[in-house]
Amino acid sequence: MSKPRKPKGRPISGWLILDKPMDFGSTEAVGKIKWLFNAQKAGHAGTLDPLASGMLPIALGDATKTVPYVMDGRKIYEFTVTWGEERSTDDLEGEVTHSSDKRPAEEEVRALLPRYTGVIQQIPPQFSAIKIAGERAYDLAREGEAVEIPSREVKVHRLTLLKAEKDRAFFEVECGKGTYVRSLARDFGRDLGCYGHISELRRSFVAPFAEETMVPLEKLVALEALEDREERLAALDAFLVDTSEALSALPQIRISDDQAHRLKMGNSIILRGRDAPVAEPEAVALAGGRLIAIGEIAGGEFHPRRVFG
Missing domain, CATH: 3.30.2350.10 (Pseudouridine synthase)
Incomplete structure (x- = not known):
């Protein structure tokens, strides 16, 4: 063998x-x-x-x-929308699919923002990693297939217009998982009747x-x-x-080296002490500052789900 x-x-x-x-x-x-x-x-x-x-x-x-x-985690993007053209990829890479001579006034753009803040329905771009009947949407799009991508719920925590010019506008958005900034640009342009696409995009933050x-x-x-x-x-x-920095949003418990050994063997440990948590759906166990496990606290015990070396 x-x-x-x-x-x-x-x-x-x-x-x-x-x-x-x-x-x-x-x-x-x-x-x-x-x-x-x-x-x-x-x-x-x-x-x-x-x-x-x-x-x-x-x-x-x-x-x-x-x-x-x-x-x-939440994400923050800074992005520029150029008006006058909608593109197949909703960014500079794609072919122009619609065009318009209209350009929106700054007041029109600002008035649009509340409509895209909070929980919204959004259709992902044709060129995206969304799976349609087991196939990636971008693979189908590259083959020339028009695919129907259903809308889905996403959350936009904050949307700010930083600056507006005649042919483009600069934004910052703080959003949740699954939000496509390219779709925001596309939908802005359609609602304003002038079309638009992403011409610059930078992600400045991914929590934490x-x-x-x-x-x-x-x-x-x-x-x-x-x-x-x-x-x-x-x-x-x-x-x-x-x-462990990736888990900073989860409750943390401090454990001994002996308890760490038990967790690494896949065993649960009893949490003692007056301030010990009784129940948490997810928590992090640390020993001497070292990440030991992610698990559930139930009945005053820590049950490991993922153990770290």
């Missing part, structure tokens, strides 16, 4: 908060970071279009277990990571010049954010 293959790369864990450049795909970015860090595993928390720049949180190693918690934690790709690539491998990897590792 053959031995199981040893995973390639280092068993390193943590989050790299990449400042993704334009014209660089999210999957391509993950591959580059995985290679630079010589990591065994890597994944991102929310696709950023190639024509968009900004925050792309990339999880390495055990941090990949926390990706769903970041995917569910702050904007100042972002690292430009060129800064990481520059470290390839270091000939000493250990020195190079140590310099890269210094940019990592601890895995």
Whole structure:
């Protein structure tokens, strides 16, 4: 019987908060970071279009277990809508499908914003990763198929007009999971009767990571010049954010090393003390500042669901 293959790369864990450049795909970015860090595993928390720049949180190693918690977080985008053309991709990349000579006044644009704030119904772009009968919408769109994508409920927490010019307007939006900024631009243009598309898009925030934690790709690539491998990897590792940061919104409990050992073996532990929580649907167990497990607290016991090395 053959031995199981040893995973390639280092068993390193943590989050790299990449400042993704334009014209660089999210999957391509993950591959580059995985290679630079010589990591065994890597994944991102929310696709950023190639024509968009900004925050792309990339999880390495055990941090990949926390990706769903970041995917569910709020996001902030700064974006520019250019009026006069609607495009097949709802951004600069696509072909022009509708055009208009009309240009909206600033007052018209401001009056539109309340309609797109709060819980709204939104139809994702034709060129999106939404699955239609098992196929990605963008694959069907590239083959020339017109697909019916059902509308879905998304939440826009805040929508601000930063500046308005004759041919374009600048916005900032804070939104929840699944919101397509390209769809906002498309729908703005249709409602204003002038058509529109995204001409610039930057993501500045993905909860819970702050904007100042972002690292430009060129800064990481520059470290390839270091000939000493250990020195190079140590310099890269210094940019990592601890895995537990992704779980900062969850209740936290402090446990002993003995309790940590029990959790890592898949066993539940009893939580003692006057202030010990009795019930929580999800909580984080930490021992000496180290992330040990995510689990449920019920009946005064912590039941592990995901355990970390």
